[in-house]
Amino acid sequence: MRRAGFGVGRAELEGLAEKGYEALVEDLLHPEEFPDAEPDVLYRWSTVNGRDRFPGNWLYRMTNTGRPLTEKMALFWHHVFPTGSGKSAEYVGDQIEMFRRVALSDTRTILTELSEDPAMIMWLDNQENHKEEPNENYGRELLELFSMGVGNYTEEDVKAATRSFTGWSFLDPVLGSGVREGNFPSRFLFFEDNHDETPKSFLGETGRFNGEDIVDIIVRQPACARFISRHLYTFFVADEPQVASWNETPPRDPGAIHTLVKAYFESDGDIRSVLRVLFNSDFFKQAQYARVKSPAEHVAGVLKLMGTYTLPDLRRGGPESSMGLMGQSLQNPLTVEGWHTGRDWIDGGTLNERVNYAVEQVNDPDTPGFKDIVDRLASRSPLAPEEFVESTLELAGYVTVDEDTRQELLDHAELGGDLSFVSEAERDENEKRVLQMLRLIVSTREYQFN
Secondary structure, eight states: OTTTSSOOOHHHHHHHHTTOHHHHHHHHHOGGGSOOSOHHHHHHHOSBTTBOOOHHHHHHHHHHOSOHHHHHHHHHHHHHSOOOHHHHTTTHHHHHHHHHHHTTSBHHHHHHHHHTOHHHHHHTTGGGOOSSSOOOHHHHHHHHTTTSOTTSSOHHHHHHHHHHTTTEEEEOSBOTTSOBSSSOOOEEEEOGGGSOOSOEEETTEEESOOHHHHHHHHHTSHHHHHHHHHHHHHHHTOOOOOGGGTTTSOOSOHHHHHHHHHHHHHTTSBHHHHHHHHHHSHHHHHOTTOSBOOHHHHHHHHHHHHTOOSSOOOSTTOHHHHHHHTTOOTTOOSBTTBOOOGGGGOOHHHHHHHHHHHHHHTTOTTSHHHHHHHHHHHHHOSBOHHHHHHHHHHHTTOOOOOHHHHHHHHHHHHTSOSBOOSSHHHHHHHHHHHHHHHHHHHTSSGGGBO
């Protein structure tokens, strides 16, 4: 649940554990069978006519939805296919909703929807890709960053892809003056008279291709299967080098990538099927704490632990702003490459932000999550210091720490002796000790990993 979602509280975890592992995987892979985050809340807190323009709405979904894998995959595609509010502010919220809709579908559908998406068209200027004046921005990035990677195509392939996407544009609901022409979403438009109908050669095939034909050819390539599989491995299993180096740097687990590529071709690129193989694999189960949490995973996980994010927070400096200080501004990736992940999430400044944010959230004894942890500890008391440490690590999300970290936590626990909740005075004092222990746990090195 840490990797396929954003963490889970102990009470919910106990219910999930009763299902069994394979059954839980199937539940995650069929989110349509479970409730989404409360739509009335999202409508109320959206900034324009119920449409998600506010990143805090997305964080609310991450922490409150019954469909955690949908939000996790929306975050995945947002990283692989990044657009930002700096250029596509009017459209990026609708793009995230599109990612939710197609998150677990087949790769052809996903790349076609991406190519027709107003946020992406605007981000990479395909509305300026004309028959007489081609603009290569989208054609190039589709091959380099969105589907195949460097080294798997030629400059002639870029030109052919570009010409195939001429005439692919969108209806803009905002006039040039900045006045809104109604509260309707933008939508894809195809201008046939602006499309290059001449024959093109692309990845060894020739024809009068349009954009859909280009996508059809791409998704049949082994390079595309490897590219998508390696992204899924990096996002769900273990940190890999940054995508720009993949042509020179082999994967850390070639066997795992081979398994995912095989699942890709056996299912015609169906992402749900590939993820079923991934989640049930030994390489997924054994690779614990092999990924540094992204800021979104870190922030949403702390909020789920404490059970506090019941409404989107519109204040300046809210949790989505904290994510930005950690290096990840939702709906505004740094570049067309998305974010640099893994150890690149951590430096002196961002690590301080991560720790400080978590400690600040674990600060209120009246939060639902903290009360549940205290009640569970009280039901097991009295607890010797070692039992106190192990039980709190378990209730904080089954956090596993190394021996040095465990000894430091134990040294702190021993200062207060046994943990008991027999009397009211003991309860008041020991709630403070539990709060301090939780702060120490969310500050550990291990808490930064999934």
